[in-house]
């Protein structure tokens with residue numbers, strides 16, 4: 446896609462959820478976001494994406510965007526004047542779009558933040574490279590810093606793709622069934638239960654009998670038990686938050702099967718309808 450190009454409707458029209466991405470690598474966008482659900486929605490104008498080449502705002506004929514750090518040390522730092530000019534040209538604070546610098550020092554991206562962003566008019570994302578942005582431009586523009594986890598990427602672009610993918614699928618009309626969104630990991634505060642599909646017997650491994658029982662209430666209870674057990678086992682941090690948010694009704698949080706490990710295991714010897 447051409448640098449600075451808009452995908453979807455006019456990114457500044459304000460009619461659809463809009464992402465403006467400031468980057469040194471505009472060719473990385475839409476990238477994977479041009480495919481599948483997000484890409485179809487982009488083509489249909491359900492959301493819009495514009496990439497802005499920060500290098501277009503360099504002030505010298507070499508198109509320099511970085512310089513060595515004051516105080517010494519390895520690496521280069523992105524110049525505040527260049528980044529700020531790119532923002533002046535592309536980010537109107539009156540648009541209501543959240544201004545986010547993808548940064549390993551930021552608040553870690555999670556589903557509540559994704560939901561929050563999806564509910565607004567859009568985002569302006571600044572992708573760092575090298576050692577990152579000069580602190581003054583972060584401060585002057587009061588950027589929110591968002592991390593995609595405790596890893597160091599070579600640039601903010603993959604983090605921006607992650608954030609945009611997570612938001613796009615929540616936008617109206619992008620994902621088919623609303624209930625499939627509602628049950629997913631994190632939406633309920635729990636990790637999701639295991640899934641099974643055909644064949645019912647695969648290499649001698651059968652599916653939990655309850656799932657072929659036709660008893661909707663038993664299926665729902667089994668899934669809830671599995672989700673709780675999985676969350677307890679793998680994400681004690683999420684489990685603790687879940688327990689806290691349900692502390693008025695502690696009886697609903699008794700460990701499934703007395704706390705025994707059940708995740709991904711069949712609660713009883715498997716029988717299939719083919720037996």
Ligand SMILES: C[S@@+](CC[C@H](N)C(=O)[O-])C[C@H]1O[C@@H](n2cnc3c(N)ncnc32)[C@H](O)[C@@H]1O
Pocket residue numbers: 546547548549550571572573574575576577578591592593594595596597598599600601602604
């Ligand atoms: C090599 S990193 C800079 C790392 C920085 N010197 C540090 O130690 O925190 C270059 C850029 O990648 C992006 N980045 C790296 N890791 C990230 C993460 N976990 N989440 C979001 N962005 C990240 C940021 O935009 C950052 O400015």
